[in-house]
Amino acid sequence: MLICVAQGVYTVVAIAAVGICVPPLGMGLATLIGRKNFSAEERETGKAALVMGCVGVTEGAIPFAAADPLRVIPSIMVGSVCGAVTAALVGAQCYAGWGGLIVLPVVEGKLVISPQWLSEQW
Numbered sequence: 001m002l003i004c005v006a007q008g009v010y011t012v013v014a015i016a017a018v019g020i021c022v023p024p025l026g027m028g029l030a031t032l033i034g035r036k037n038f039s040a041e042e043r044e045t046g047k048a049a050l051v052m053g054c055v056g057v058t059e060g061a062i063p064f065a066a067a068d069p070l071r072v073i074p075s076i077m078v079g080s081v082c083g084a085v086t087a088a089l090v091g092a093q094c095y096a097g098w099g100g101l102i103v104l105p106v107v108e109g110k111l112v113i114s115p116q117w118l119s120e121q122w
Contacts, residue, residue, distance in 0.1 A: 021099045028046045028050030055101075
């Protein structure tokens with residue numbers, strides 16, 4: 001990602017930044033939303049995963065993927081792809097060589113999906 005920043009290719013950085021933070025954020029949110037489906041230990045791991053996702057550390061999803069790889073790995077792959085494609089479609093640009101919510105202040109094109117944007121695409 002740092003090479004892309006050095007070359008001024010900020011769209012690729014934004015796409016990667018989204019792909020980095022989605023797995024831990026998704027698993028962390030799942031432990032909050034579906035509390036009944038997770039043990040107390042997994043809920044605590046989910047809290048740590050949320051923090052890791054906010055600062056761009058993908059490894060927060062590893063404990064969940066190791067515990068149930070057949071369900072977790074495909075779901076985080078699909079979530080990351082959906083997020084990355086959305087970032088690409090809206091033309092997001094990240095000027096920091098890092099991922100996670102912590103870089104939102106230096107991202108252009110964030111959270112811009114609106115009816116107007118959708119109508120402009122068609």
